[in-house]
Amino acid sequence: MVAIGVLAATWGMAQDGQGKTTVLYDRESRYYRILVVEYETEKRLCLHFSKTRGIQSSMLIGDPVALDLRYCRTMVAGLALVPEAKDVLLVGLGGASLPKFIQKNFPDIRLDIVEIDPDVVKVCQKFFHFEGTPNTRVFVMDGRMYMKRAEKKYDVILLDAYAADHIPFHLTTAEFIRMVRDHLKPGGAVVSNLWEHGLNRFYFAELKTFQETFPQSYILPAGSSGNIIVFGSLDEPKVAADEWVRRAKAASADKDLGFDLPALVGQEYRYLKDQAIREKALTDDAAPVDTLRRENPKYFEEEAAKQP
């Protein structure tokens, strides 16, 4: 899980002497450099996969189950989009924010988690209060390999698999998103965390993939955090903002989520399916998400055209 924005600057700020930080864990794993950093002024514990790039996950030390990062709260809207979701899959464990939140607030959900790095799982257990429940399973493997092997179908699939600063290419392509779609139960939805397009020049290509793969698609920009959450749904009829808000109210009726989910949905709702996107979807054959090339000026035109 990677979020940028307010907290992303924290590390740099802290090093400039504006707050005290303690590095609790700093070790190379097979896939990443894993850093667990305590920000004492902010009373937060954060997971990093790099000293210089954004944070993967953030936990309030006083309230380890609360969703601290804005984008995680927005992803919860996916659990409301599919009423009575029972089987949920999360690809990319990060600091286990969403798993802990789901375990506490939706204990009936059968939660499967796919995480490539066994050390990330151990760090979550040791530092981020991640514990097992009878309804929680962790699969330590590549997300795409899991999709290929797994036969189970899910109501909601949450995609949040990031390396230090990008999604691995084989988890961005139309082929992969179709594999994910084929693991949905009827009416199910896929929820993906994307970086907005000022940070991610494949943003529109990734949106296009969702548009093309699902009968319905929506966007909830996670405030000004730099994360945009895209939703692809198998549910044919369009879910209007007020209907989603109603579902969010039903899903959070007798719960204290720690934030106002219906209000969040109401404020951020955008319909994606009928938006015109000129980009082509990424494919296994051509998904240059990790190549070093100059920005294509077209992307900036797109952004300029979107401004009111």
Place this chain on the structure above:
Amino acid sequence: MIRVIVLAAVFVSGAALMSLEMAGFRLVQPEFGSDIIVWGSLISVFLGGLAAGAYLGGRIADLGPSLWGLALILALAGGVALLIPAYADAVLEWTFPGQGAPLPQEWESAGAAGHLQVYLPPDLRWPTLEAGLLLFLMPSLLLGMTSPYAARLLIRAIGRVGAGVGTISGISTVGAIAGTLGTTFYLITWMGTRWLMAANGLVLLGLGAVLGLAHLASRPQPT
């Protein structure tokens, strides 16, 4: 003239080798995941192919080197590269790691309360090596033959072996750099993985044809 054509062949086969290797990662990663084991396996296969190719190529060259022989080696490598996209999916499917449902494994709970059910991944080592061998051993072996064969063609005097081998080795490596940077910076974006492999095949086939023609042109004319 012959010298220039042979050195060009050395350059291009170095470039094609690395281009195939870089594109090979993109071909294999969707099935086997982004794991350092995938990189290790593929690089080892290419190095193994180069080693075997160098060994065999040198011996074949000593049987009687000719431009025709070099043309045949490059054309064969090109044919194999051209076919990789056609059979890659079947190979990847067949070697896919850990078929079937994963089994739960014992997991040390790292001091946290509550037993976490953890399923560990399949062993990737043999499946990635197997896929790598099936896909890339032949082309890298054939391309590995180029350098010793070219050395035998170009070096006439024993006193010139150092300079000759040095030149060939250097040109081959510069070609490899060109193939690596060209592929990763531009060509994968432009053509996509599979077309790029096929394009490498076509270039090698074309090179083989040029060498074949050069062979015909340079044959002593009957009197």
